[in-house]
Amino acid sequence: MATRDEQRQQPLPLHILFLLFFAPGHLIPVVDMAAIFSTHGAWCTILTKRPAMWAFHKDNDAADQMSFGEMLVLSPPALGGFVTHCGWNSVLEAVSAGVPMVTWPRCWDQFYNEKLIVEVLKVGVSIGAKVYASPLETHEVIGGEVIAGSIGRLMGSGEEGDAVQKKAKDLSVKARSAMAKGGSSYDDIGRLMDELMTRRSFGTPAD
Numbered sequence: 001m002a003t004r005d006e007q008r009q010q011p012l013p014l015h016i017l018f019l020l021f022f023a024p025g026h027l028i029p030v031v032d033m034a035a036i037f038s039t040h041g042a043w044c045t046i047l048t049k050r051p052a053m054w055a056f057h058k059d060n061d062a063a064d065q066m067s068f069g070e071m072l073v074l075s076p077p078a079l080g081g082f083v084t085h086c087g088w089n090s091v092l093e094a095v096s097a098g099v100p101m102v103t104w105p106r107c108w109d110q111f112y113n114e115k116l117i118v119e120v121l122k123v124g125v126s127i128g129a130k131v132y133a134s135p136l137e138t139h140e141v142i143g144g145e146v147i148a149g150s151i152g153r154l155m156g157s158g159e160e161g162d163a164v165q166k167k168a169k170d171l172s173v174k175a176r177s178a179m180a181k182g183g184s185s186y187d188d189i190g191r192l193m194d195e196l197m198t199r200r201s202f203g204t205p206a207d
Contacts, residue, residue, distance in 0.1 A: 014196055015043040029092060032179060036186055040193045074099050080165075081154045083127075086110035091117060098172030100164045102150050104129050106139055123168040125153045125160070 016037055018030050027048060034044040074082060074097035084090045086105045091113050094101050101124035103114040111132065117124040127150045131140040154161050178185040 013041055013043050014193060014200070015045065018044065018046045029089070033189070036179065036189045037193065039181070039186075040190050042193060081151065083151075084124075086113040086117065088113060095121075095123065095168070095171055096175050098169045100124055100154055100168040102127055102154055104142075107132055107134055121167065121171060123164060123171055125150055125164060 018034060030046055034046060037044050074093055079099055081102055082094050082099045083102045083104060084094065086103050087110060101117055103117055103124050104127045105111045105114045106129065114126060118126050127142060128146055129140055129142060133139045154164060177183045180186060
């Protein structure tokens with residue numbers, strides 16, 4: 001057993017404080033990141049608000065909580081598609097679950113996220129929304145025929161739908177692999193930990 005003097009000389013583990021936005025969905029990626037940091041030996045503290053505290057208690061039933069309801073909806077393997085306003089957390093959740101998307105952006109960063117989903121990653125089809133409007137403004141009306149057509153493109157047996165479904169499944173595998181031990185995200189966090197510990201040892205401030 002180490003003496004008290006030896007214990008004082010041993011470096012304390014890195015302590016990381018997460019200050020997240022208070023929308024419930026922002027908790028999901030933060031918890032994932034904290035879990036990876038913890039496997040590398042860091043102490044993690046997550047600052048959140050009371051309605052999200054249930055996520056840290058094992059005796060709580062996630063199915064009874066609304067904060068993570070979207071993940072519960074996206075998890076069943078029978079689900080074939082997801083209509084989304086393209087909020088970033090929803091995009092991450094759909095990608096992780098391997099669910100292709102019908103995109104219906106409204107405001108903020110959602111139109112940029114739609115371009116990533118449809119044109120770059122090719123894991124969704126656009127419903128055709130073009131007009132930006134804040135939550136306080138009247139939004140563009142899109143007819144039922146257009147909505148049905150977009151869903152049909154995704155869910156139908158044509159080449160476009162098949163390609164999008166396959167891309168979504170493939171991207172899900174890559175996303176999960178990145179977070180697993182030995183994956184790119186896991187290793188990146190490990191390298192960040194090493195750099196922070198080195199800087200602390202030499203008294204060098206982080207950039």
